[in-house]
Amino acid sequence: MRIKDLSFYYGVRKALERVTMDIYQGRVTAIIGPSGCGKSTFIKALNRISELEAQVQVDGLIEFFGQDIYSSRINLNRLRRQIGMVFQKPNPFSMSVYDNVAYGIRVSGRKSKSELDDIVESALTNAALWDEVKDVLNKSALGLSGGQQQRLCIARALAVKPRVLLMDEPCSALDPIATMKIEDLIHELRSDLTIVIVTHNMQQASRVSDYTAFFSTDESRVGHMVEFGSTSQIFRAANEARTRDYIEGRFG
Amino acid sequence: MKVEDLSQPLPPVRQFFSYAMTAIAFLLTGLALLPLFAILIEILRQGLPNLSLETLVSLPAPIGVTDQPNGFANAIVGTLIMVGLASLASIPIGVMTAIYLTEFGKGGAIANSIRFIATVLSGVPSIVVGVFAYGVIVLTTKNFSAIAGSFALAVLMLPVVVLSTEGALNLVSNSQRLASAALGSSRFQTTWRVVLLSALPGITTGILLAVARAAGETAPLIFTALFSQNWFSGLQNPTPSMSVLIYNYANSPYVEQTSLAWTASVVLVLMILLINILSRLVTRNRLDIQ
Numbered sequence: 452m453r454i455k456d457l458s459f460y461y462g463v464r465k466a467l468e469r470v471t472m473d474i475y476q477g478r479v480t481a482i483i484g485p486s487g488c489g490k491s492t493f494i495k496a497l498n499r500i501s502e503l504e505a506q507v508q509v510d511g512l513i514e515f516f517g518q519d520i521y522s523s524r525i526n527l528n529r530l531r532r533q534i535g536m537v538f539q540k541p542n543p544f545s546m547s548v549y550d551n552v553a554y555g556i557r558v559s560g561r562k563s564k565s566e567l568d569d570i571v572e573s574a575l576t577n578a579a580l581w582d583e584v585k586d587v588l589n590k591s592a593l594g595l596s597g598g599q600q601q602r603l604c605i606a607r608a609l610a611v612k613p614r615v616l617l618m619d620e621p622c623s624a625l626d627p628i629a630t631m632k633i634e635d636l637i638h639e640l641r642s643d644l645t646i647v648i649v650t651h652n653m654q655q656a657s658r659v660s661d662y663t664a665f666f667s668t669d670e671s672r673v674g675h676m677v678e679f680g681s682t683s684q685i686f687r688a689a690n691e692a693r694t695r696d697y698i699e700g701r702f703g
Numbered sequence: 704m705k706v707e708d709l710s711q712p713l714p715p716v717r718q719f720f721s722y723a724m725t726a727i728a729f730l731l732t733g734l735a736l737l738p739l740f741a742i743l744i745e746i747l748r749q750g751l752p753n754l755s756l757e758t759l760v761s762l763p764a765p766i767g768v769t770d771q772p773n774g775f776a777n778a779i780v781g782t783l784i785m786v787g788l789a790s791l792a793s794i795p796i797g798v799m800t801a802i803y804l805t806e807f808g809k810g811g812a813i814a815n816s817i818r819f820i821a822t823v824l825s826g827v828p829s830i831v832v833g834v835f836a837y838g839v840i841v842l843t844t845k846n847f848s849a850i851a852g853s854f855a856l857a858v859l860m861l862p863v864v865v866l867s868t869e870g871a872l873n874l875v876s877n878s879q880r881l882a883s884a885a886l887g888s889s890r891f892q893t894t895w896r897v898v899l900l901s902a903l904p905g906i907t908t909g910i911l912l913a914v915a916r917a918a919g920e921t922a923p924l925i926f927t928a929l930f931s932q933n934w935f936s937g938l939q940n941p942t943p944s945m946s947v948l949i950y951n952y953a954n955s956p957y958v959e960q961t962s963l964a965w966t967a968s969v970v971l972v973l974m975i976l977l978i979n980i981l982s983r984l985v986t987r988n989r990l991d992i993q
Contacts (some may be wrong), residue, residue, distance in 0.1 A: 498885060500881060500884060500885055503880065503881060503884055504877075504881070528887045528888065528889055529887065530887075531884060531885055531886065531887040532886070532887030535885065535886070536885040538878060538881065538882065538885075540878060542876070542878040542879060542881070542882045543882075544879060544882065544883070544897055544900075544901070545879075545900070545901050546900065554883070554886060554888075554896070554897075555886035555887060555888070557896075558883075558886065558887065558888035558889075558892045558896065559887060559888075604882070607882075607886065608885070608886070611886055611887060
């Protein structure tokens with residue numbers, strides 16, 4: 452994905468100013484920065500989900516394999532099937548575990564029962580959840596623990612076979628062990644998936660990502676990207692003083 | 704440092720105040736329950752002795768005739784038919800309207816005015832709705848009919864269904880809608896498969912309460928469905944109902960009829976109780992899963 456000069460407005464208020472970066476295929480890109488710097492705004496612009504929450508306006512260009520996703524000809528349902536998303540708080544549907552994972556496939560067309568079974572099993576296996584839930588597939592998903600619910604949400608997103616997975620602070624509502632499991636999962640998934648993860652936990656960014664973008668705000672409270680580079684470069688030898696200050700814990 | 708003695712009781716004034724308020728609360732609760740139980744006991748005392756299978760399956764006997772079975776089966780059937788028809792009309796329309804209010808037109812001028820109208824409509828006295836149905840249907844068809852009665856009940860139920868369904872849909876967390884959209888489902892699919900599913904227990908409760916209310920209404924039926932001593936004979940004809948039967952017979956000078964009115968009251972209360980219990984069961988089952 453290629454993002455060029457992206458500016459983002461909620462109503463008339465500008466939330467993001469001229470972000471330009473590339474998201475590389477098959478890599479994990481982390482977005483870090485202090486609260487209110489537009490990290491979540493940015494990631495929600497990538498699958499156009501923010502349009503459902505508020506009146507938004509977008510300038511600039513976001514390309515997904517060469518297609519401008521803000522073009523009026525884009526089918527949002529197809530777009531969001533290609534670019535999946537995991538939210539900050541686990542939000543499984545109040546259905547059974549199986550139905551949660553099968554949901555995305557069912558809405559996109561009919562599949563036979565056996566095909567569906569296979570997809571559900573492989574999605575849950577990929578989300579490292581299969582062994583824990585294989586006996587409770589028909590129980591309500593709301594009975595799972597927070598960490599399991601979040602992995603279920605990942606499985607649900609994986610089931611529709613997206614090219615890109617957006618994760619908006621996926622571990623912020625989870626305990627350290629559940630967080631570790633999700634991080635392991637990100638390591639597993641990166642072989643055939645492009646992942647963009649927003650996090651305010653810098654150790655997490657350094658552990659899971661290949662590339663890191665640092666976002667911050669200026670005096671007018673408009674978020675912008677300060678620096679983008681490989682994770683090792685950002686964490687060891689950032690070019691910008693502000694990035695170094697943030698990473699060393701001197702602000703934010 | 705001197706530590707306060709934790710075992711020392713509160714000053715007598717505070718203690719007294721606390722006891723007095725508790726006593727008043729109990730007293731007023733009892734006072735509120737008193738008429739409720741008085742009604743129930745009186746209905747049961749007067750109506751229960753005459754309740755038998757015979758009353759549930761036979762027609763009202765002509766006055767003065769004592770060797771025929773006396774009952775109100777026709778009224779039970781009439782109430783079921785009219786409430787059923789009214790539900791058939793008002794529930795789909797009401798639920799769809801509520802879906803428009805929460806999912807599609809939310810915050811818009813149209814949605815706000817629809818909600819305002821529904822709120823006003825829910826406060827309109829039922830007799831006014833009856834007059835309306837009389838004007839719209841009875842006068843144009845020149846006939847009292849089950850259709851007119853159902854229409855009046857449907858108009859009465861509609862705002863209740865709209866407002867309670869809207870409440871239930873609003874309780875569905877927005878994160879569910881976003882999660883569904885993020886999986887590539889259209890707005891219709893999100894509404895149909897996720898939002899309605901989550902809100903179903905709440906919607907069901909609202910609908911059943913509307914049904915219970917319609918079953919007990921008299922005023923809208925008096926001059927729309929009228930009454931009849933005979934079996935239900937088609938939607939175009941006057942149709943008996945429980946509430947109108949009670950209204951008519953309770954004023955009757957004949958003992959057989961007044962006692963039948965009491966028995967009909969018991970049955971009507973039981974029917975409504977049944978609907979309420981049903982709505983509780985639907986909600987509780989749902990909570991168990993969660």
